Amino acid sequence: xxxxxxxxxxxxxxxxxxxxxxxxxxxxxxxxxxxxxxxxxxxxxxxxxxxxxxxxxxxxxxxxxxxxxxxxxxxxxxxxxxxxxxxxxxxxxxxxxxxxxxxxxxxxxxxxxxxxxxxxxxxxxxxxxxxxxxxxxxxxxxxxxxxxxxxxxxxxxxxxxxxxxxxxxxxxxxxxxxxxxxxxxxxxxxxxxxxxxxxxxxxxxxxxxxxxxxxxxxxxxxxxxxxxxxxxxxxxxxxxxxxxxxxxxxxxxxxxxxxxxxxxxxxxxxxxxxxxxxxxxxxxxxxxxxxxxxxxxxxxxxxxxxxxxxxxxxxxxxxxxxxxxxxxxxxxxxxxxxxxxxxxxxxxxxxxxxxxxxxxxxxxxxxxxxxxxxxxxxxxxxxxxxxxxxxxxxxxxxxxxxxxxxxxxxxxxxxxxxxxxxxxxxxxxxxxxxxxxxxxxxxxxxxxxx
RNA sequence: GCGGUAUUGGUGAAGUGGUUAACACGGCUGACUGUGACUCAGUUAUGCAUCGGUUCGAAUCCGAUAUACCGCCCCA
Numbered sequence: 213x214x215x216x217x218x219x220x221x222x223x224x225x226x227x228x229x230x231x232x233x234x235x236x237x238x239x240x241x242x243x244x245x246x247x248x249x250x251x252x253x254x255x256x257x258x259x260x261x262x263x264x265x266x267x268x269x270x271x272x273x274x275x276x277x278x279x280x281x282x283x284x285x286x287x288x289x290x291x292x293x294x295x296x297x298x299x300x301x302x303x304x305x306x307x308x309x310x311x312x313x314x315x316x317x318x319x320x321x322x323x324x325x326x327x328x329x330x331x332x333x334x335x336x337x338x339x340x341x342x343x344x345x346x347x348x349x350x351x352x353x354x355x356x357x358x359x360x361x362x363x364x365x366x367x368x369x370x371x372x373x374x375x376x377x378x379x380x381x382x383x384x385x386x387x388x389x390x391x392x393x394x395x396x397x398x399x400x401x402x403x404x405x406x407x408x409x410x411x412x413x414x415x416x417x418x419x420x421x422x423x424x425x426x427x428x429x430x431x432x433x434x435x436x437x438x439x440x441x442x443x444x445x446x447x448x449x450x451x452x453x454x455x456x457x458x459x460x461x462x463x464x465x466x467x468x469x470x471x472x473x474x475x476x477x478x479x480x481x482x483x484x485x486x487x488x489x490x491x492x493x494x495x496x497x498x499x500x501x502x503x504x505x506x507x508x509x510x511x512x513x514x515x516x517x518x519x520x521x522x523x524x525x526x527x528x529x530x531x532x533x534x535x536x537x538x539x540x541x542x543x544x545x546x547x548x549x550x551x552x553x554x555x556x557x558x559x560x561x562x563x564x565x566x567x568x569x570x571x572x573x574x575x576x577x578x579x580x581x582x583x584x585x586x587x588x589x590x591x592x593x594x595x596x597x598x599x600x601x602x603x604x605x606x607x608x609x610x611x612x613x614x615x616x617x618x619x620x621x622x623x624x625x626x627x628x629x630x631x632x633x634x635x636x637x638x639x640x641x642x643x644x645x646x647x648x649x650x651x652x653x654x655x656x657x658x659x660x661x662x
Numbered sequence: 663g664c665g666g667u668a669u670u671g672g673u674g675a676a677g678u679g680g681u682u683a684a685c686a687c688g689g690c691u692g693a694c695u696g697u698g699a700c701u702c703a704g705u706u707a708u709g710c711a712u713c714g715g716u717u718c719g720a721a722u723c724c725g726a727u728a729u730a731c732c733g734c735c736c737c738a
Contacts (some may be wrong), residue, residue, distance in 0.1 A: 213711085215729065270736050274663070292738085322738085327663075330731065331738090338738060387688095405735065469737095496738065520738030548696055581690075583698035598696060610697080617697090 218332025219326065226536075230525055233536035234366075238319060238339055241362060245354075247317040247341060252296035252607045254321060258286040264507055266472025268412050268581030275324040277334075289323035294473070294500070294517055295507075297342045302509035306344065307523075313345035321522075340497070340518035344504065347513040349446050352477045352499060353453035355515050359481045359495040360459055366524070367533045370484035371494075373459060376467035377447040378415075378474055379439040381502060387438035388414055398428040415468040435465060446476055473506070474498040477515065483527050494527060495519035542568040542610075542633055544591035546582045548598030556597045559607075559625075566626045568633075586612060592636060593629060 215220065223231055232467070242249070265272050277289035290296055297316060301307065306314050319339040327332060343351055356373060363371050376411055378384050391414045398501060399407060403422045410417065415435075423429055439447070454461050461479075469478045478498035497517020504512040528535060543563050547556040556572055563570040571589055573582050586594055594610040601607045605622045620628045 215711090218729070275736080324737075326736075327734095328730080329733090336738070340738090408735090471737095493738070518738060523738060546697090575690095578691080578694095579696075580694085580698050587699070594697090596696075600696080608696085615697095 217334070219328035219331060221335075223550075227525070230528075230534075231521065231537035234521065234524070237365060238317075239361070241358070241365070242317045242341075245315070245358060247315045249322065250297060250300060250316045250318050252300050252318065253290075254323075255287045255289050256296055256299065260286050260290040260295050260299055260507070260556070261291060264298065264473065264503065265292060269472055271324065275326055277323045277325055286325075291324045292322055292471075293318055293320075293338055293340045294342060294471075294503070294516055295402055297340075297516075298503055298507055298509070298514065301342075301344055301512075302504060302507060307504070307510050307512050313343055313351065313550070315341070315343045317341040329522075331523050333522060337521040339521065340516060342514060342516035344514045347446075347501065349450040350453050350502065351475070352450050352479075352515050353457060353459070355497065356454065356461075356479055356481075357457050357459060357516055359517060359519055362519075363481070363483075363494070366528060366535070368483060368494075368524075368527060370530060372482045372484065373454075373461040373479060374464040374467050374482060375450065375461050375477065375479045376435070376464050377439060377443055377450075377476055378435070378468065378478055378498075379443040380475055383438045383440045383443055384475065387433065387435055390433045390438065391415065391417070394432055395428065398426070401426060401428065411580070413468075418466045419468065434469075438457050442474060443476060450477055469496060473500040473503040475501045479517070481519075492527075494523050534547075538590055540569070541571045541589040541591040543570045543585040543593045543595060543629060544582070544589060545570065545572040545595045545597060546579070546586070549598060550576060552597045552599075552602065555602060557596060559595065561627070563629070568626075568629060581654045592633060595625070 216297050258276070261272055261276060267273065276291050279287055279289075281287050297318060301314065301316075303445070306640050313532050315338065319337065321335050322338050323335055326332065328334060341355060343355060356375070360371065360373060379387070380608075392410070395402065395410060395414070395417060399410060402410070402417070406420050406423055408416050409420070418429070418432060420429075451461070451463075464480075467478055467480060476499040479496065480493050481495040482492050483494050484492065495517055496519075497515070499513070499515040501513040502511075503514055504510065505567065525535075534609065545560045545563070547553050560570050560572040569588075571591065573585070575581075577585060583594075591612050594612055596608045596610070601622075607622055607625060609618045609620050609625070610616070611618075618628070
C-alpha cells in the first residue's frame with residue numbers, strides 16, 4: 213500500500229468539519245477587522261526565503277523543501293508566509309496604494325523538512341496577517357489582539373501573551389556585540405547547543421533551558437539596556453495600547469524569535485496546556501521594519517504574526533472543545549422497496565432544490581437498515597415512499613424524534629417540512645443558555661463546553 | 663539532524679516460537695415481504711506495517727526499511 217509522505221495528513225470526517233468551521237470563523241473575523249485576503253504561490257524562488265527569512269536560520273539552512281523545476285530554476289516550497297506576502301506587496305506595488313496601511317491576511321499550507329511529532333508536521337497549515345505602512349505601536353497592539361480574540365471566540369482558556377522588544381536594527385546590533393563579548397570567556401562552560409548558538413544566533417543563548425542557572429547567564433547584559441529612546445517609547449506605547457484593549461500580557465526579556473527579520477516588537481501567544489511542551493506556543497509574530505527594503509522594495513514598516521492550525525486544533529482537543537456542527541440531515545427519504553427507487557430519488561431531488569438537506573438510500577437496504585442509517589445521519593424527518601404514496605399522492609412523514617407520523621399531500625410536503633423544521637430550530641434556541649456568540653445548539657446540548 | 667518506544671480486521675484489542683489468531687464493539691442479511699433502536703441466528707481478515715534472515719515451525723527471535731509517537735534541536 214502506498215502511504216502518505218512522512219509528516220503529512222489527510223483531512224476528512226470530523227477533522228474536516230473542524231477545519232471548515234475554523235476557516236469560516238477566520239473569514240468573518242478578518243472581515244470585521246477589515247483585512248484583505250491575499251494568496252501567494254506555494255512555491256517561490258529559493259532566493260526569496262534565503263534573503264527574506266535569513267540564511268542562518270534553521271528554517272532556511274536545514275528545513276526547506278528545495279527542488280529544481282524543469283527550467284533548472286531553484287524553487288522552494290514556502291516554509292512560512294511572510295516572505296511571500298512581502299514579495300507580493302512589492303511586486304504588485306501595493307506600497308503605492310492610497311489607502312495605507314495595507315492590512316492583509318492569508319492561510320494555507322507551509323512546508324518544513326522536520327522530524328514530525330504530535331501537532332507538528334512537514335506540511336502544515338498557517339493562518340497569518342501582515343500589515344504594511346505604519347510604524348505605529350497601535351498596529352502592533354491590533355495585530356496582537358487578533359489571535360487573542362480568535363482564541364477567545366474558540367473558547368480556549370489559559371491564554372498568555374508574551375511580549376518583548378528587540379529594538380531597532382542599530383540597538384539590536386549593539387546588543388549582539390555585547391553578548392558575544394560577554395560569553396566569549398565562558399564559551400567552554402556552555403552546552404553544545406549554546407556553542408552553536410554563539411556563532412549563529414547569540415540572542416537565543418539566553419533562552420537555553422540547560423544553561424539557565426549558570427552565573428554567566430545571570431550576569432549577561434540585558435536587551436532592555438540597549439534599546440534606543442525611540443524603541444523604548446514604542447514599547448511603552450504598545451503596552452498602553454494593549455491595556456486599552458484589555459489584553460493582559462507579560463514582558464519576557466528572553467523572548468527572541470528565530471527569524472532574522474524581526475525588529476522592535478516580538479510576541480508569542482501561549483496556551484497553558486498540560487503535556488504540550490514547546491507546542492504551547494500557539495501563535496508568534498512581530499514587527500519587521502526593514503524586510504520590505506531588504507527584499508528590494510521601498511522602506512516600509514511591517515508587522516504580522518502566524519499561527520498553526522494543527523496546534524490550535526490539538527489545543528482545542530485537549531481542552532475538550534468541539535468545533536463545528538453536526539452534519540444533520542433534514543429529511544431522509546426511504547423507498548419501501550426497490551421498485552420505488554425512481555420516485556424516491558425524484559422526491560429527494562425536489563427536496564434538495566427547496567433547500568432541505570436531504571439523503572436517501574443508495575445501497576438497497578431493507579427498511580430496518582434504512583431506519584438505522586437515518587439515525588446515523590441524525591435525520592430530523594423521514595419520508596416513506598411506497599405503493600400507497602404513489603397511488604394516493606399522500607406521503608407518510610415521520611418525525612424521527614417523537615416518532616409522530618403525518619399524512620401529507622405531495623403538494624404540501626415542502627410547506628409542511630419548512631414549518632416543522634422551523635419549530636424544531638426555535639425550540640432548540642430556547643434551551644441554549646451558554647451565551648456563546650458562535651454557539652449552535654443541537655440536541656444533546658451546547659458544543660462549547662463551559 | 664540526534665536518541666528512544668511502538669505498529670495485530672472497520673474499531674478496542676488478547677495473544678511472547680507449535681494445530682482453524684481469543685473476546686468485545688461496529689457493518690450486513692434473515693426471523694419480521696408498509697415501520698427500526700430489544701432479542702435470536704448467520705455472516706464479516708487468503709491475515710499480525712513491508713522486505714529479508716534464523717528455525718522442522720515465526721504475530722512472537724534477529725536485521726533493514728516505512729510510518730506514528732516521545733525527548734532534544736528548532737519552530738506555528
